Amino acid sequence: MNYSAELDFLRRILHNYHIDTNIVTENEPLPPGIDKGLREFLNLSHNYENFFDLFDYMKTNTIYKVTDSFMCHYIFILLSKEEGRVLITGPYLHTELTKEILLEKAEELNVPPQLVSQMIKYFGNIPLIKSEKFLTNLFMSFGEVIWGSDNDFIIETINNLEIEKAELESLHNFKAKSEDALLSIKLLEERYNAEREFMQAVSQGAIHKLEKLFSNPSDFAFEERVEDPVRNMKNYLIITNTLLRKAAEQGSVHPFYIDGLSTEFAKKIERIKNVHEASDFMSDMMRKYCLLVKKHSMKDYSLLIQKVMTIIDADLTADLGLKRLAEILSVNASYLSALFKKETGKTLTEYVTEKRVKHAGYLLRSTNLQIQTVAQHCGVFDVNYFAKIFKKYTGKSPKEYREEQ
Numbered sequence: 415m416n417y418s419a420e421l422d423f424l425r426r427i428l429h430n431y432h433i434d435t436n437i438v439t440e441n442e443p444l445p446p447g448i449d450k451g452l453r454e455f456l457n458l459s460h461n462y463e464n465f466f467d468l469f470d471y472m473k474t475n476t477i478y479k480v481t482d483s484f485m486c487h488y489i490f491i492l493l494s495k496e497e498g499r500v501l502i503t504g505p506y507l508h509t510e511l512t513k514e515i516l517l518e519k520a521e522e523l524n525v526p527p528q529l530v531s532q533m534i535k536y537f538g539n540i541p542l543i544k545s546e547k548f549l550t551n552l553f554m555s556f557g558e559v560i561w562g563s564d565n566d567f568i569i570e571t572i573n574n575l576e577i578e579k580a581e582l583e584s585l586h587n588f589k590a591k592s593e594d595a596l597l598s599i600k601l602l603e604e605r606y607n608a609e610r611e612f613m614q615a616v617s618q619g620a621i622h623k624l625e626k627l628f629s630n631p632s633d634f635a636f637e638e639r640v641e642d643p644v645r646n647m648k649n650y651l652i653i654t655n656t657l658l659r660k661a662a663e664q665g666s667v668h669p670f671y672i673d674g675l676s677t678e679f680a681k682k683i684e685r686i687k688n689v690h691e692a693s694d695f696m697s698d699m700m701r702k703y704c705l706l707v708k709k710h711s712m713k714d715y716s717l718l719i720q721k722v723m724t725i726i727d728a729d730l731t732a733d734l735g736l737k738r739l740a741e742i743l744s745v746n747a748s749y750l751s752a753l754f755k756k757e758t759g760k761t762l763t764e765y766v767t768e769k770r771v772k773h774a775g776y777l778l779r780s781t782n783l784q785i786q787t788v789a790q791h792c793g794v795f796d797v798n799y800f801a802k803i804f805k806k807y808t809g810k811s812p813k814e815y816r817e818e819q
């Protein structure tokens with residue numbers, strides 16, 4: 415049966431969750447770093463062949479869920495007995511591994527103390543999939559496609575392969591080498607690559623891309639720098655707020671808009687009381703910066719028109735007539751009018767009026783201010799004229815609009 419399209423689809427889903435997939439073939443070399451380089455780092459390169467030598471015991475129509483001695487999970491599937499092709503999915507984690515858990519695991523595995531800090535950084539780069547049920551259902555669906563119904567295949571669980579236990583006994587004799595820093599460097603490079611993708615998504619206002627990138631928060635994890643986990647998370651949020659601010663600026667959002675949001679988040683970060691709250695806050699922060707870019711990006715406008723738009727948004731109560739704006743920007747009024755119409759598709763008056771009406775709608779529904787006061791906050795000081803233009807743009811009087819909420 416030809417199921418290459420289904421296999422490609424499965425691998426794309428896993429890729430979106432930052433889970434590696436490799437197809438290995440019998441008698442051919444394993445792909446480098448198939449476990450993200452952990453065994454090579456621990457001087458256990460010979461263990462690759464032992465752990466990933468699957469062909470002697472694997473059967474068709476079977477999904478193998480494997481946990482290695484390092485608490486990492488994999489899924490193996492024999493795709494073709496004749497061709498000797500195996501799909502290897504992983505490594506990934508099901509539970510978040512704290513520093514304390516990793517210290518105890520390192521002691522159990524006889525990992526020398528000088529390597530423990532590097533090992534901890536390694537696990538910070540492994541994707542965390544808390545819902546084991548999700549992956550199980552995903553692979554069961556794949557099994558039904560390539561083998562038939564769920565009665566036509568089985569799931570087999572393998573924990574802590576004995577061959578690994580024997581190999582790990584030699585770790586206590588391991589001597590650290592200068593090359594040990596290579597794993598740390600590799601993981602650091604991966605994190606910075608992830609940050610670049612993250613900032614690019616924000617600069618485009620692409621919330622869907624950001625959600626996909628952030629499906630594995632470990633990609634953006636900073637090492638613990640203080641003992642207090644809440645303080646550590648606050649520090650991480652402060653750094654992320656700075657990255658988001660820079661990303662929004664790269665998305666051609668004027669600092670006028672960025673500064674308000676950045677300052678708001680900076681204040682809220684210090685009021686966070688627990689790690690769970692911090693995690694929710696992170697998602698909200700990223701979403702709002704993306705929305706800020708979508709709403710205020712001026713990448714399609716010339717510098718002059720960008721300045722005009724920023725001046726308008728900065729103070730709707732000001733004199734925003736064509737003549738006054740031309741004076742402020744030291745340009746010819748006719749030139750400014752023609753350029754504004756060309757780039758926005760609206761006259762300057764239409765644009766300002768729409769902004770004022772939109773802000774008036776917000777004030778009418780979010781406050782109890784008198785209609786005359788609302789008009790003044792929007793730069794219209796004749797309440798009758800305000801009511802006239804408001805109805806022209808919304809189809810309702812200010813009173814009707816307020817009562818509809």
